[in-house]
Amino acid sequence: MDELYAFLLLYRAIIGAAVLTAIFVILVIAWWDEVKLFFKSALYSLPLIGKTRRLSKDISVRRDGWFASERTLCDDFAGDIRRIAADPEMYDRSKSYLGKVQELGRNELGILMRVLLIAMVFVEALGFAYVLAGYTLPGASEQLQVQGSFFIAFLISCVLVFLTHQSGQELHKRGLIKKIRTWWIHDNAEDRPNLLGRTNKVTLENDQVDDNDPAYMQILHRVDTNAHVTPGAPMWTIIAAIAIIGVAIGATYVRYETYQQEKTAETIGANTSPNNSLFSLEGLASEGLPDVLTEPQTEANNQAHNEQEGARDAANLTTYAILATLFILIQIMGIGIGYKTGFAGKESSTARRIIRNFPSRTSYEAWYERKRDAIARVAQKHLSNLQARLTENATSNGVDKTHREVIQHSADRTFIEHYEQTEIKAEQSRQNSEARKLSRTVESKLQPSESIKTTTAPEPVNQGKTAAESPEEMEARIRRELLAEKEAKEKHVETEDEMRERMRKELGLGS
Structure with missing residues (x-):
């Protein structure tokens, strides 16, 4: 214990620095996404070599009425929202994922x-x-x-x-x-x-x-x-x-x-140590005392x-x-x-980080909105700086009618608008992908049943060789035909054009 205390006292500066470094590394790892967002914001704000200054030199306009550099900046910060705080739909998917793999309630x-x-x-x-x-x-x-x-x-x-x-x-x-x-x-x-x-x-x-x-x-x-x-x-x-x-x-x-x-x-x-005692049994024995003593x-x-x-x-x-x-x-x-x-699930760790320790979707949504708004404020600040620089560069280089109109409506182009547009497009793409998968699944299930129906269909009745039907038999036959027709209509598979038209109406896009 004395050696341990002496060691700690002698190297207290090195040990203290190592402990502080370890604490700093732990904090950086725990809030790594926020740390990256901080340095990204600092990189955009640099006066001479900042990313805002580089993007402001690109004054090309996209078909949607945005400068390409504006979209680039907004995409860069939109990724931070998805990485730091996934949308509430991902919260539900993450809970479902962990529940299906029997790992709901576990922690890293x-x-x-x-x-x-x-x-x-x-x-x-x-x-x-x-x-x-x-x-x-x-x-x-x-x-x-x-x-x-x-x-x-x-x-x-x-x-x-x-x-x-x-x-x-x-x-x-x-x-x-x-x-x-x-x-x-x-x-x-x-x-x-x-x-x-x-x-x-x-x-x-x-x-x-x-x-x-x-x-x-x-x-x-x-x-x-x-x-x-x-x-x-x-x-x-x-x-x-x-x-x-x-x-x-x-x-x-x-x-x-x-x-x-x-x-x-x-x-x-002990055997080689000298015996300084003047009177001892060994000394007496060496002088010839009897063994019996x-x-x-x-x-x-x-x-x-x-x-x-x-x-x-x-x-x-x-x-x-x-x-x-x-x-x-x-x-x-x-x-x-x-x-x-x-965790044993392939994406269980990711799912667990998304749901964190929130007990319900409501509390997660409140936290998500706070995080989204905080990142949006940082992104909007840099977007406004970029729009001001784009206006200066366009004015100094001369602008045509298209650029003039885009510059006049700069205040209408915000980071939140960009983020909502990208989220709507991503959701529509996901729904279309699910619809195509569902359509292929239904078609694959219907094809075997249709082949069975064609192979087992009754042969045409030879009216010349069979007797005339009674009214009861005719009613039963017509009933069967109508029921079969009804079942076929219920199993009707929605085509891609019909599905597109239905989704337009649901999203309020008009025909």
Whole structure:
């Protein structure tokens, strides 16, 4: 403990700088998107080499009445809104995605929790690392060995925290794959889907495409598996187990051998130390006392020494066993934390970051609007600066009628207008894509049924060879024909032109 205190006192400046740097890095990682937005805004605001100045040199006009440079600037900041605060529709899709992959309610392992785990393993491994430092740095001074033990303990703790977390995530993923297999085996439906060779088009953007599939297929669409959809060999768990057991046994062995070495050195030192006592039994024995007088005392001394050494050995072995057990328990706790916090879904981490800790869509929408408005204010400031520079450049270079009209209506072109236009276009594109997929699905389902109807259609009745129908039979036949006609109309597939016309009416675009 004295060496540790002396080390911390001697290198307090370096340790303090390292701690502050670590805190700064953690904060930057946690708010990385906001940090990038800050530097982007600063880059646009630079006086001579700023991006606003470069964009203002482009005075080309697009067909929609916007300067191309205005669209470029707005697209740049619109990406920050989508990255920092996804729209409320993505909140619903993210919740649905996590629910389908059975990971709703799970969280990522936070940076502070990782630091805490590393600190726990570091403290436990520090004593073992100090012993290793004596063999890793032979002949080094005590101070250098203490420094080496810190680095060795930090290295061991980082490696073990990584292995235990990967092992926990692997166990969680294997559990999901086993669940897929179990549910699939117990599915007795006649149209039970095949697990192998299926085309997977599920993403976070189009999470709804498998709403009608069984629950095990929804999990399968979101988890990476091998070709046979089996858990496979738990490689990370095996590697972590070997590392944990190896370090625990190695640490115990090195500690015990070091203890034996120290005990041997003490015994040799006791035997070679000079005896300055003037009166002792050994001195009397050397002068020729009878064995009958010295033997009881010698046996008593040997027995006391053996009992003392036995108790010392038992205490040391018990201490080493407790330390090894504590080390293994800490690693098991790390595996459990990895099992509870890791994600197996391909986009589960992204979905979790979108929904954050908001309990409902209403609270998310309120937060989303605040974030959107804050970014919009920054973007609008740079857009207004760009429009002013474009006006100056266009005036100095001379403008035609088209540019003059665009410049006169600059105040009507805002960042919010651009963002809403792009969101409407993206939503229309997504709906059209879903409609085309639905149309292809319906057509593929109707084609087999139509082929069956044509093959099983009755042959024309030969009126000359059959008897005339009775009124009851004629009514039944006509009823069947009308019902078949009604069913065909209900199964009518909407064409692309009809779908386009219907969506125009729904969006109020007119005919």
